[in-house]
Amino acid sequence: MANESPRTGHRSAVDRVRDAESFAVQLPVVGRVNIPRPESLAYFGGLAALAAVEIIDWPIALIIATGHALASQHRNRLVAELGEALEEA
Incomplete structure (x- = not known):
């Protein structure tokens, strides 16, 4: 991939968030909350x-x-x- 780091082979966190359909955050009282x-x-x-x-x-x-x-x-x-x-x- 073009966005891979030469040392780790992983894309940056910004690229992963940009490409994701959605992601979730675990909140202490509420639990898992999906973020668009x-x-x-x-x-x-x-x-x-x-x-x-x-x-x-x-x-x-x-x-x-x-x-x-x-x-x-x-x-x-x-x-x-x-x-x-x-x-x-």
Whole structure:
């Protein structure tokens, strides 16, 4: 791989996070919490900021965020099914 370190052969942590679909954090009281990709976090943060300064209403921001999450989940499922089909071929 182009991003591998010559000494360890491992990619940097930034590259692993960027390429990951999601990752999780273990919190003491709550337990395992899944964190979305950085691009999704920025998208949801932008929606929250727009709603916080009342450019858009909270219900509209929630509807948009839900639609984005559902579309992302559907896209990930399609990519996984395509990958499985290519493995079988």
